[in-house]
Amino acid sequence: MSHSSTQSLRRSLGMFATGVTVVTTRDAEGEPVGLTVNSFNSVSLDPPLIVWSLSLSLPVRPVFEACTHYAVNVLAADQEAVSRQFASRKPDRFAGMDWHPGEHDVPLLNGCCANFVLRNTHMQPGGDHVVFISEVLWFTRSERDPLLYFGGAYRGLSPLA
Structure with a gap:
């Protein structure tokens, strides 16, 4: 696929509105690590599984x-500023963030629509990404409007007429 075809594909895929998530864990030294991800989705309710993908080129992989x-x-x-901070190249993306340790000591961000704690159960190669399929162990939700990403920009919900 040519560069212009790749860019055209990226713009076309961007026409699918997604929620915005921050995926968090701890590194081998126990330091919190996180990044902004919009490839999150539900796979199954029984057993409870989710899927997301991570670029092979990212240092946190x-x-x-x-x-x-x-x-x-x-x-x-x-929480657009939260998304931007975790999408940045800042060395300490947790600086100034409102978070607490959750089940299995994973970092949970406060003020979110939902938080999920997952067991890292399955990884699969997926082109230039690795695909994670993981088991939901714990979750919570709040009745808040979500942050959306569409057409290369952050968006919010608008009620339909």
Whole structure:
């Protein structure tokens, strides 16, 4: 596929609105690690499984491949700054963040629409990404509007007329 075809495909895929999440865990030294992800989705309710993918080129990939547990934090509409910070190249993405340790000591961000603690159960190669399929061990939710990503920009919900 040519570069222009790749860019066109990326723009076309961007027409699918997604929620925005921050996936968090701890590294081998116990330090919190996280990044913004919009490839999160439900796979199964029985057993409870979710899926997300991570670029092979990201430096945090080995941390997520090695961890036994991690969290998916579904961001609320007022958490665009949180998404941007975890999408940045800042060395300490948790600086100034409101979070607490959850089940299995995974970092949980406060103020989210939902938080999930997962067992890292299955990884599969997926082109230039690794695909994680994981078991939901614990979750919580809040009745908050979600942060959305569509057409290359952050969005919120608008009621249908």
